[in-house]
Amino acid sequence: MSEIKKIIKGCLAGNRRDQELLYRRHAAKLYAVCLQYSGNDEEARDILQEGFIKIFENLEHYKYEGSFEGWMRRITVNTALEKFRSRHNLYRVDDIDTIQEPDAEPDNQDYAGLEANDLLEIIRELPTKYRMVFNLYAIEGYSHNEISKMVNITEGTSKSNLSRARVILQRRVGSYTGIKKKVANE
Amino acid sequence: MNEKEANIDLLFRNGLKDFEVLPPPGVCNNILSAVKIKSRPYIFLKVAAAITVVLTLSFLTYRWSREVSFEPSSSVIAFNVPVSPPVLYNPIDNPQYLLKGKINPVKNSSDVLTETDNQAPVQMEIETTFSPGQILNIKETKGLYLDRNETTNDLILLSLNTSAINSAKVKYPDLQYFPDNTITKPVKRWSIEAMASPTYYSNFNSGSDALSKQLTSSEQSLVSYSGGVAFSYKISKRFSIQSGLYYSSLGQKIDGINSFSGFQQYQISKGAPNFEVLTASGTVYTNNPDVFLSANGTNRVLTAYTNDVFDPKKASLQPVNNSLDQNFSYLELPVILKYKILDKTIGINLIGGLSYNLLVSNSVYTTVDGTKYSIGKTEGLNPLTLSSSLGMGMEYNLSGKLSLNLEPTFRYYLNPFNVTTGSFIHPYSFGIFSGVSYKF
Numbered sequence: 001m002s003e004i005k006k007i008i009k010g011c012l013a014g015n016r017r018d019q020e021l022l023y024r025r026h027a028a029k030l031y032a033v034c035l036q037y038s039g040n041d042e043e044a045r046d047i048l049q050e051g052f053i054k055i056f057e058n059l060e061h062y063k064y065e066g067s068f069e070g071w072m073r074r075i076t077v078n079t080a081l082e083k084f085r086s087r088h089n090l091y092r093v094d095d096i097d098t099i100q101e102p103d104a105e106p107d108n109q110d111y112a113g114l115e116a117n118d119l120l121e122i123i124r125e126l127p128t129k130y131r132m133v134f135n136l137y138a139i140e141g142y143s144h145n146e147i148s149k150m151v152n153i154t155e156g157t158s159k160s161n162l163s164r165a166r167v168i169l170q171r172r173v174g175s176y177t178g179i180k181k182k183v184a185n186e
Numbered sequence: 187m188n189e190k191e192a193n194i195d196l197l198f199r200n201g202l203k204d205f206e207v208l209p210p211p212g213v214c215n216n217i218l219s220a221v222k223i224k225s226r227p228y229i230f231l232k233v234a235a236a237i238t239v240v241l242t243l244s245f246l247t248y249r250w251s252r253e254v255s256f257e258p259s260s261s262v263i264a265f266n267v268p269v270s271p272p273v274l275y276n277p278i279d280n281p282q283y284l285l286k287g288k289i290n291p292v293k294n295s296s297d298v299l300t301e302t303d304n305q306a307p308v309q310m311e312i313e314t315t316f317s318p319g320q321i322l323n324i325k326e327t328k329g330l331y332l333d334r335n336e337t338t339n340d341l342i343l344l345s346l347n348t349s350a351i352n353s354a355k356v357k358y359p360d361l362q363y364f365p366d367n368t369i370t371k372p373v374k375r376w377s378i379e380a381m382a383s384p385t386y387y388s389n390f391n392s393g394s395d396a397l398s399k400q401l402t403s404s405e406q407s408l409v410s411y412s413g414g415v416a417f418s419y420k421i422s423k424r425f426s427i428q429s430g431l432y433y434s435s436l437g438q439k440i441d442g443i444n445s446f447s448g449f450q451q452y453q454i455s456k457g458a459p460n461f462e463v464l465t466a467s468g469t470v471y472t473n474n475p476d477v478f479l480s481a482n483g484t485n486r487v488l489t490a491y492t493n494d495v496f497d498p499k500k501a502s503l504q505p506v507n508n509s510l511d512q513n514f515s516y517l518e519l520p521v522i523l524k525y526k527i528l529d530k531t532i533g534i535n536l537i538g539g540l541s542y543n544l545l546v547s548n549s550v551y552t553t554v555d556g557t558k559y560s561i562g563k564t565e566g567l568n569p570l571t572l573s574s575s576l577g578m579g580m581e582y583n584l585s586g587k588l589s590l591n592l593e594p595t596f597r598y599y600l601n602p603f604n605v606t607t608g609s610f611i612h613p614y615s616f617g618i619f620s621g622v623s624y625k626f
Contacts, residue, residue, distance in 0.1 A: 014570075016218065016566070016568045016569075016604075017601070017602070019218055019221060020214065020218060020566075023214050023217060023218070024214070027208075027209050027213070027214070028206035028207060028208050028209065029204070029205075029206050031206075031207050031208070031209040032202070032205045032206050032207045035207055036202060041210075045209065045210060045213055048209055048213060049213055049216055049217055049220075052217045053217055053220050053221060056217070056221040057221070114197070114201065115201075116201050116202055116205040119197070119198055119201040119202055120202065120205065120207075123198060123202075134198075137195075138194075138195035138198055138199055139198060139199050139202060166194050166195075169194050169198070170194050173194065173197065
């Protein structure tokens with residue numbers, strides 16, 4: 001029996017040590033996903049907590065087919081989406097509409113020197129709706145049709161949000177790279 | 187444009203692939219405590235199942251032993267056929283059937299203890315007037331009967347067996363079989379006992395990491411105690427099974443943790459614990475906002491109020507103590523097997539078994555002049571642990587029903603209380619249980 005199977009069986013039996021072991025092995029990766037989908041650390045922590053509780057509660061449904069890490073990631077992303085959907089009505093329309101779009105395409109396409117931390121910071125600066133669609137499309141690989149059902153928007157809105165997200169990201173990546181280069185030159 | 191879009195997607199996809207960020211401390215405990223509540227019914231089911239199995243086994247064993255005790259043997263059935271009374275060999279003609287020595291005089295009431303190979307002893311109290319030729323008691327293949335010696339005219343107790351019956355020469359047509367007024371009383375198999383013990387509690391550290399060694403080196407056992415009530419059932423002459431309910435309180439002192447009072451006016455957190463203290467049994471979270479904690483030369487106290495941020499002496503906090511007391515209370519459900527090595531006035535038993543230990547409370551406090559000041563709780567403890575026990579019991583029979591017991595017992599916890607440091611720290615305890623037991 002593989003080690004992960006042993007851990008899962010231990011978790012199912014209520015073994016505290018195995019539950020802790022499972023958490024310690026995967027929490028860091030899943031927390032990075034949570035940060036990617038949330039606007040602040042507190043929200044990310046809530047998603048991680050709720051996501052892990054769901055993982056433990058649904059372990060019996062895991063069929064040992066495909067990647068276990070992928071299975072956990074899907075649960076975490078779904079938890080983030082649930083949180084987004086529950087709060088969606090509370091967002092003011094102008095939260096999104098008043099975002100100023102960049103005037104021009106960024107010239108600088110040299111992304112060298114950008115680290116994962118920088119990318120995370122950039123992606124978290126996106127407005128929530130843009131961030132959700134960009135994450136689901138560009139990182140998770142869902143289609144616009146799937147995203148429209150997951151986020152309760154039309155396919156057109158999904159495409160539009162993605163397009164706006166990309167433009168904002170390109171501009172911010174450009175400015176980040178510029179700042180980094182300037183700091184390096186100094 | 188499409189290429190640029192693909193580039194930005196790829197940049198984030200690849201850049202964030204396998205990216206890891208350590209989650210804040212405390213999240214793990216929040217998750218596991220929430221999961222713990224969910225998994226409790228499952229644990230209780232296991233405990234309930236174990237109790238059911240023990241009780242069922244005890245009941246079945248009891249029924250089985252009762253049936254065996256009262257099941258008439260084949261020879262008895264043969265003797266009770268009234269239509270054709272057995273033809274008996276005259277024992278007087280064959281001296282091998284004569285018992286050694288005479289039973290003279292034979293009393294009108296006497297106790298005869300019989301024991302077969304596969305059953306517990308059954309005391310047969312015979313209250314009847316014997317007449318010559320009457321069978322007193324019949325074993326599986328043998329019986330005893332009284333007759334008068336023709337030469338001495340004394341009553342003698344004679345035995346007979348089936349082979350003798352088959353080769354009978356002398357008939358006793360008016361032989362009386364199995365007196366109807368024979369009363370049998372089973373031996374007392376159940377007993378209840380109350381036991382208590384002071385306990386020495388410590389732990390084995392199977393890990394090799396520096397943190398766990400550092401933690402265990404500054405922890406000392408406090409005087410702990412254990413006590414409860416147990417029922418035992420005698421399965422056979424030597425074996426008995428015991429179960430019951432015990433309450434155990436285990437504790438340890440954690441040295442090198444300074445505590446101060448008067449911190450409430452400075453603390454700004456709302457609800458969250460201000461201090462976390464790493465111990466071998468788990469992480470202690472403070473719940474008393476008035477307490478400030480610091481460690482002597484170690485980093486086992488985690489807090490936002492570090493030395494560079496807050497100095498308790500400058501803030502004129504009142505020093506309270508330089509150690510913490512950690513206490514855990516468990517309800518124990520033991521299943522113990524006892525083997526009687528010596529069965530005299532002083533009996534000696536070998537004792538071994540398993541116990542389910544259900545955590546019922548845990549507290550952390552500091553003691554000043556005999557008064558306990560609450561500090562907080564140890565989080566992340568296993569709600570249910572399994573322990574094995576091994577011991578030797580001495581039993582002094584005060585009477586047929588009452589006895590004094592003394593049981594030095596070593597107990598080893600099979601699963602650790604917690605896995606804080608990655609090492610497996612297995613607690614153990616040693617106690618000398620003493621108490622009384624009552625047989626019924």
